[in-house]
Amino acid sequence: MNLILQHSSLADLYEKVEAGTRITEADALRLLESKDLAALGALANLARRRRVGDRASYIVNRYLNYSNYCILSCQFCAFARKKRDTNGFELTVEEMVEKAREALRLGITELHIVGGLHPSLPFEYYTGLLRALKALDPRLQLKCFTAIEILHLAWLAGLTLPEVLQELKAAGLDALTGGGAEIFNHAVRQAIARGKESAVEYLDVHRTWHQMGGRSTCTMLYGHVESWLTGWTTCANCARSRTRRTAL
Numbered sequence: 001m002n003l004i005l006q007h008s009s010l011a012d013l014y015e016k017v018e019a020g021t022r023i024t025e026a027d028a029l030r031l032l033e034s035k036d037l038a039a040l041g042a043l044a045n046l047a048r049r050r051r052v053g054d055r056a057s058y059i060v061n062r063y064l065n066y067s068n069y070c071i072l073s074c075q076f077c078a079f080a081r082k083k084r085d086t087n088g089f090e091l092t093v094e095e096m097v098e099k100a101r102e103a104l105r106l107g108i109t110e111l112h113i114v115g116g117l118h119p120s121l122p123f124e125y126y127t128g129l130l131r132a133l134k135a136l137d138p139r140l141q142l143k144c145f146t147a148i149e150i151l152h153l154a155w156l157a158g159l160t161l162p163e164v165l166q167e168l169k170a171a172g173l174d175a176l177t178g179g180g181a182e183i184f185n186h187a188v189r190q191a192i193a194r195g196k197e198s199a200v201e202y203l204d205v206h207r208t209w210h211q212m213g214g215r216s217t218c219t220m221l222y223g224h225v226e227s228w229l230t231g232w233t234t235c236a237n238c239a240r241s242r243t244r245r246t247a248l
């Protein structure tokens, strides 16, 4: 154990982390509430080394929004616009392809594409967009859409969740983005994103995608109205219990 940890109140967690034992909720709360950044960093570094040693990697990607129009009005959202707003936008497939072409010239290997829940773009816009981008370079990784966008597209196309994911995959979708996970707690979601998908629905989208062999990320939005106890630890438990379907 290094000196930083030896003198830290988190020293007892060292053995658990070194052995790869899963920490408890109480441990997680202690870590979250700790102000001992040096010890937290040392523990995180230990956990990282255990998993991947000195291997590190990165990608160069471009983040693109096809539109900021959205039929929802999540309380925390500063991105969405209504059609009546003067600063809303939507890009054609050709405009998106041009942006991707520029980014490819700069050496990107991935596009990260999300938008709002557009009120009128047809489903064919999304599949056409994926096909056109893939045609630019088949090696280009297309990481697109949040879980709520996928649910919106399923509704738009009149397809089930597996069917819409299959259609998007066939058009070129490689991975889902993690947006929308926020905090997996009903009260918190009601406060920040009423009307958006529930935690169960979010996890269903990602679980279905993973069962099809897909990959995705998961984006936690924290530091707002959630408390560590009701929010983050529920979140962590929910994410690691992939089959959990209780009220969240």
Ligand code: SF4
Binding pocket: 070, 071, 072, 073, 074, 077, 078, 079, 080, 115, 116, 117, 148, 193, 196
């Ligand atoms: S669904 Fe997404 S874009 Fe629409 S209001 Fe909510 S956070 Fe904003």
